[in-house]
Amino acid sequence: MDIILIQDVDNLGAKNEVVKVRNGYARNFLIPQKFAVEASSSNLKQLEERMKIVRKKEEVMLAAIKEVIAKLKDGVLKIGAKTGTSGKIFGSVTSLQLSRAIREQKGYEIDRKKISIVDEVKELGTYKANIDFGNGHSTEVEFEVVAE
Structure with a gap:
């Protein structure tokens, strides 16, 4: 049957x-x-x-995912962090902070669970993170950690 x-x-x-x-x-x-x-x-x-x-x-x-990917690749996100005198930051930058930065700077709400930061972020500088939208669609986003 x-x-x-x-x-x-x-x-x-x-x-x-x-x-x-x-x-x-x-x-x-x-x-x-x-x-x-x-x-x-x-x-x-x-x-x-x-x-x-x-x-x-x-x-x-x-189509919406492609639009978001194009906007995220355009420019570098800036994330402020408190630093010591040697340029090391207190704590580290997390996916939650990156999610908030994307919402504030690009206007898109992305769940922090979809964001994975490639390297551990302990100092000022430029880093990369991967965002997985599901269904085989992902992108790499560049962000810069700057002193507050």
């Missing part, structure tokens, strides 16, 4: 995927548990419509 998965099922398939399973498995487990629906012609048409909507949303999201 062919079915359309409504949600991801381990060892079977992903959401919106059409798979072939045994009749008893589909009728006694997958369909009653709302994991799947029968792959009738009307359900297949609904799946096609859902997939069109999902593709359009992904295209819009991809």
Whole structure:
């Protein structure tokens, strides 16, 4: 029996995927548990419509991500830090500070969990950080730590 998965099922398939399973498995487990629906012609048409909507949303999201990446690559972010006399900073610069700097200087809200700083930032200077937007899209951002 062919079915359309409504949600991801381990060892079977992903959401919106059409798979072939045994009749008893589909009728006694997958369909009653709302994991799947029968792959009738009307359900297949609904799946096609859902997939069109999902593709359009992904295209819009991809365009927005490309715009953000272009803005982030334009120019160097400046992050202020308190320093001692030798140029070393007190503490270190974190992804939270970098996220705030992006919000204040570029106008984009980026979750700090998506930011990973390449080197440990303990002194004044220029450093790099990676921002992962998901779906294989990431960028490298340059930032400069300056004395407050």
